[in-house]
Amino acid sequence: MPSALRPTLPQPSVTKFTNCRLVRGDSLVWEDVWVSSVTGKILQSQVAFYDEFITPDQTINLGGRIISPGFIDCQLNGAFGFNFSTLMNDMSEYGKQFRALNKKLVETGVTSYVPTVTSQTRDLYHKVLPYLAPSGSSRLASAGSESLGAHVEGPFISRTKNGIHDISVLQTPSTYSDLENVYGAANITPSASVSLPVKMITLAPELGQTTPSIIPGLRSNGIVVSIGHSEATFEEASAAVSAGATMITHLFNAMRPLHHRNPGIFGVLGTVPDSNFPRPYFGVIADGIHLHPTTVKIAWNAHPDGFILVTDAMHTLGLPDGRYEWLNGRGKDWIVKKGGELQLEGKGTIAGSSITLIECVNNFLEWSGASIPEGLKTVTATPAAMLGLKGVKGVLDPGTDADLVVLSEDISGGKRHLRVDEVWKFGVRVFGGASG
């Protein structure tokens, strides 16, 4: 019986999920969860009941299925034909396509993400980054997936570990103002008013003044520093972590491999963590192309709490096989998609992926033998913690955002496979499910 104290709302405002298993830390627990579409948050049901006399407007029996916090992708370059590194004559068209992408992306279970822009020209950053600023403050479920702020991958990266990035736009920074010049001061230096458009920066710590002055500067402005596209030695990487880098971009890819006399960036995960030197988080592309399954498992075993699955997907995600144009720095390149594999035409270099995050989770579960909650943690609680969003996203605790994914579990031929059945954003169903 809906409480008489509450105004009648056209939509059911409080939803109770029952007969479901919740991802709680490293285990699945049989528990109910209540969400409110008014606050967009998970309710502390006991308080709601005793204090506010609230009872659910609808109860959804999930028949034993799993509820995970909404997925968070920390490296996504685009999808469904739209790449964030795109310049348009009419930039309002950019905003339109960006919003269209968000609505589609949410259906894959990714309820929030960090739109990633590769090494590009100053002009592109200035025009594009304001569009990619955090979008959650509207708390509009119908907007789909939420941007948590942009991830700028470059251009302050190593010329020899550039991957497919255009070498001609790469730079070596000497002061923080070099970054402000490239990205636009308003995008990386906070003013009193709004949240910064840029959430995360991938850079090579061995370049110029990066480690001594730029990393601490970014840190103090609340921007996550990620080591990547780098020739850093173990010592240089360790120094960067000490200076405030908390993340490693696509571990193993575009960096020196582990050598037994110089363990490189990966070696940082082997250190003994202490309060001055927390081991960094790291992104892993588990598409079956970027990394060997065993390598993924080694990374997981090295530091499970830092392990974050990322897609590094391009705009080819969700498109058929073919040849697709891509704006790369000063010129245009062509990417050839064949199945899940992307290559830069003419060079054969791997050019990102075309995989969804849930497929990465399924690969990871298959390769590592990790439990389902452990696998889901790598795309929920761990990335949320990395982005400084503990208590906001990535967990199913009361008071956090009601971004949920309802998953079915298929076990066939000894393989565990998770399928996204429903997606809820801010307490509202945005994908799947018969209306209850």
Add this chain to the structure above:
Amino acid sequence: MRFIIKNNEDEASSYAANYIINRITQFSPSEQRPFVLGLPTGSSPLGVYRILVQRYKAGEVSFENVVTFNMDEYINIPRDHQGSYHSFMWTNLFSHINIPPGNVNILDGNAPNLEAECIAYEAKIKAVGGIDLFLAGIGEDGHIAFNEPGSSLASRTRVKTLAYDTILANSRFFDDNLELVPKMALTVGVQTVLEAREVVVMVLGARKALALQQCIEQGVNHMWTLSALQLHPHPMIICDEDATLELKVKTVKYFKDIERVARAEGFDQILPSNIRTDSNLKLVPAAVVVNGVHTPPCTSPQSTASHHLLLPPSTPTTCTSRSRSPSPDFTNDRMGSRIGDPAFTRRLTPAPEQQSRQTSE
């Protein structure tokens, strides 16, 4: 006293759950006339709650018009602390059923004035017409609610200091740390429980065997407060085999025989509280005066112990089913009233059917 012995905990719990569900169903409660249920916490009722939830989910019972009163709550722990009885009830029962939040009553252990909280709680129970069925468990020392050994058998809702035994036993809900267990609680009194029209007590496991023996085979004693149940007109104890370990074989056989016969005769569940299931009855019965014997209604109970030992405590029920009048004064009986001639039927002595009619007026 009905004393039901089941083979194990599961059977005992499902018996109790079925009993409660049948009661609610027979009562056919409405918003104006809700079924009032008293509820305990602890390990004894867990199985009962589990089955109630299952049966609710299967659509076999609704709690929409059930009003609940909980027995007790700790003082000075946050209401939503996992060890609080608010949390216990939420986790084990209320979150799974359709009870309206406004129908739930639990003592507030953080109330600014605890005395006033207790008085208000008793008043609330009276306002809904008293408790129809009080489900209870017992402690190893035979306590009912937090009425520790030595509690007055005439006690009402009040602040109570917990016995060391109880603190030890309850430390399992507080990380086995005695320091964390609250030392005080609010609890309904023995008399509050006895005033319910029906009391159903779960006694499970060997640890409770001594308490059960004291309460069933020994006399009424404030050191085993559950023994006060002997004064109630409609008590029922449901236990498992383990809990009977201290009882005489004779006692166990006696009660098992009674139940067997009752089942064979097909009156497994007699309706002792038909006074409440009679929908014509007012919620708050007026005091009954018959031949100068003043019988107070349950809603204005007497508070002196001596009084209660004279009067069967659940007074509205006694109106219909009391077997003897309470030490009646001399009544001027006539031989003529015993003849059976309709002309002489107007009796002066109290007759049950007459009393119930008066009650309902």
